[in-house]
Amino acid sequence: MTAGLRIGQVARTVGIPTTTLRAWEQRYGIVTPIRSESSGYRSYTASDVDRLRHMRALVESGVPPNRAAGIVAASRPFAGYASSTVVPGVHDALIRAGHYFDDSALTAILDEAFSAGAPEDVIEHWLLPSLNAVGIAWQKGQLSVAAEHFVAAAVMRRLGSLFDAAPSGRPRVVVGLPPHCHHEIPALAFSVCLRRRGLDVLYAGADIPLESWSRLAAEWAPRIVVTVATMLDDVAQVDATRDALHAAGVPAFYVGGAYAARTSSTIALPLSMTSAAEVIVQAASVNGWV
Known part of the structure; x- marks a missing residue:
């Protein structure tokens, strides 16, 4: 994603109303868009989009907006890997x-x-x-x-x-890929980040059938499940996985990757793995899962 995005484009990408974007911008200074000299339109960058995704994920996890804004402000800017x-x-x-x-x-x-x-x-x-x-x-x-x-x-x-090598603690977090998804390096890398933050991570691997997701949820009772939408084709599989886990009683379902915001009724993690890990840690804390 390149610089020069208009507010409507950013709002659709992040998955929030433009009114919410303006409120976060004005109240908390989450982003500082550049205004064009000729038209005065706000112009946002890819880094702004990821900061807003970070903010959205924290708020949807139950973190109060003012506290979420402080967490985002303290996070190191994400350089991206496009x-x-x-x-x-x-x-x-x-x-x-x-x-x-x-x-x-x-x-x-x-x-x-x-x-x-x-x-x-x-x-x-x-x-x-x-x-x-x-x-x-x-x-x-x-x-x-x-x-x-x-x-x-x-x-x-x-x-x-x-x-x-990383010690595990609490709560239990399951990380795995939806059916027919095989790009597992980012998922395992994120599992490393979570485990180093002290969470008890079960890394389930790639291409997990829906029935296996349902059985895993029933037997392990995880509070948090994280999956990945790396490709556009992953979106439908992520949504199906969400439905299976919701039916099994999993309370929190997070999605990382470039196409996370395209999924339905899920919490899209920021692209920065360190920021995404912070979202999971904060969610566990505010919900009493630690």
């Missing part, structure tokens, strides 16, 4: 390692990256943009399917190690 943000030479190390099926180089790259900072920051600001670069290389025919899978498998192993 293709326009991929910087050659910065995010292409995984491509080179994948091209040559160089396992030792790939391990060294991941070791160096995750030793440079907190896993949440590395995931959000290096890993996901780098994987986006890998995906672009595959789309352009610069990387084979086997090479792309080779890189993805190494990343999944590393994220699994990070998940296992």
